Amino acid sequence: MSDYSLGTLEETILIILLMQEESHGVEIAKVYEEHMKQAISLPAIHMVLKRMEKKGLVKSSFGEPTPERGGKRKKLYRATPTGYKxxxxxxxxxxxxxxxxxxxxxxxxxA
Incomplete structure (x- = not known):
């Protein structure tokens, strides 16, 4: 057994990342709302992702810049093998x- 303790929101977001190869905050929010039947803010998602990245459960990288985002790159997240475990x-x-x-x-x- 690992020594990691996860809150419910951390666990849910980790499972969402495991459902997909990689994802960004807006996609995570959409999947969360679809499955949990409630809204979640992007800052809440990003806070959880940063916390899990420090724990080694997820890793991030930047995607390619896109014209739709004014040349900005999306920060993409994926679960690590430790996160899966x-x-x-x-x-x-x-x-x-x-x-x-x-x-x-x-x-x-x-009843």
Whole structure:
């Protein structure tokens, strides 16, 4: 097991990066909103990405300049092998915990 502790938002953004080869902030926001059914700000995404990059879970690079962006380059992010390992370990721990929830627990939410 790794020694990484991730918050829910970090974990969600890491999974989004694992879903795609590489992505930038606006794309991450679109996927987040699609799957989580709620909006997220670009500054929040960039703050999380910087934090995860310091932890070695993601890495960034710059894409080519584009005329649509006035010659500016997009900062692209991708998950690292360590990021994949950490996300996979979290998933395994959650699956193990869910397997121990009694099936009777599922009846509590049904009216």
């Amino acid at each position: 950490v996300a996979h370990e979290i998933q395994e721990r959650r699956t193990q915990m869910w397997s121990q929830v009694p099936k009777a627990s599922f009846n509590y939410g049904i």
